[in-house]
Amino acid sequence: MTWSILGASLVAHDLAASGHFFGTLLGLGTPRQRDARTLGFGPGLRLQRPEPRLSRAAGALFGPAGARHVAIAVEDLPAVAGNLGRAGLPCLAAEPAEFGTDALWTLDPAQNLVAFCERRPGHAAAAWHLHHVNLPAADVREATAFYVEMAGMTEGRWRAPAARGDFSIDPAELAVLTLGTDNSGLHIIRPDPGFALRNGFAHNPSIGGHPAFCVPDAGAVKARLEAAGVTVSDAGVYAMAGMRQIYVLDPAGNMIEVNQRV
The missing domain is CATH 3.10.180.10 (2,3-Dihydroxybiphenyl 1,2-Dioxygenase, domain 1)
Known part of the structure; x- marks a missing residue:
């Protein structure tokens, strides 16, 4: 599908x-x-x-x-x-x-x-696009099977650079439901508490999930963020072949990835 x-x-x-x-x-x-x-x-x-609302139904709180x-x-x-x-x-x-x-x-x-x-008609092209969404899962294989079986998605092979960072690409710990050859699509990852420490980052992108926005110039984005006093983890090309990645927290504390093809 x-x-x-x-x-x-x-x-x-x-x-x-x-x-x-x-x-x-x-x-x-x-x-x-x-x-x-x-x-x-x-x-x-x-x-x-x-909205600040709370309800109860069938014994459950929502x-x-x-x-x-x-x-x-x-x-x-x-x-x-x-x-x-x-x-x-x-x-x-x-x-x-x-x-x-x-x-x-x-x-x-x-x-x-x-x-x-x-599916609905496409939108006009923009300078940026959503490259992937990363979702956490304690059982990566179970979550991946859900998307394959329910929506007909295809699991791909993770494309890592030769100088890969310190993280696992074992399909039991990281999977990509692929939309192309650049790791775009849906990423399913097992949270890894030591990820940031091992790689020297201020942020841990393996925890909590995040959207990733592909932009023409990640360096310019980094410069604007740092000029505004925002902490940035510049990972370089460490996880995806041909893709520079930076990580940042937005004002609500959401993990955000910005990347650029290089």
């Missing part, structure tokens, strides 16, 4: 600060104010301030949901819904306005919130 990453959504407690971070410092452009709690950047990023998720466009949403139903996995129809197309919410085996969306 043909698929693509429609976008990633992140929690933003201060929309003005987050809008400046992504729009000006990362260079993603002017945001669209979708509503009082939501900003959008191009087709690939949504920032949402969660807080704000949906602010942090990955949205995946598929060519046959009913087929995905059928696969989820036959597997006995929970799913909910999305509100029509949430994605502008038919969509359903579900959870993968690692409890990452996922929206599968009916």
